[in-house]
Amino acid sequence: MLIHVILAGPLSRYGNGCRELSVEGEKGWQVADLISHLKIPEMSYSFVSIGGRKVEEHRPLSEGDVVTVFPPVSGG
Numbered sequence: 001m002l003i004h005v006i007l008a009g010p011l012s013r014y015g016n017g018c019r020e021l022s023v024e025g026e027k028g029w030q031v032a033d034l035i036s037h038l039k040i041p042e043m044s045y046s047f048v049s050i051g052g053r054k055v056e057e058h059r060p061l062s063e064g065d066v067v068t069v070f071p072p073v074s075g076g
Contacts (some may be wrong), residue, residue: 001024001026001061001063002023003025003029003063003065003067004022004065004067005023005064005069006070007038008069008070008071011026015038016067019041025037025061030057031055031056032058033064039045042072045072046071046073048069049067051062
């Protein structure tokens, strides 16, 4: 199944410098499987959204999902 991924900010380094990419996932994949496939360390992202809605890592993925991975945000 084809999953569209958007890597926000500095997370593009996990897409070989690409901010947007498509990943061929396996049937039954969850968000956590995608994160693992992209080799994104747990401390490098704060949350994930699908179609603009925040989701948990155990959420199943579907063909054509648009998954955005957001880095931790800091400021002062």
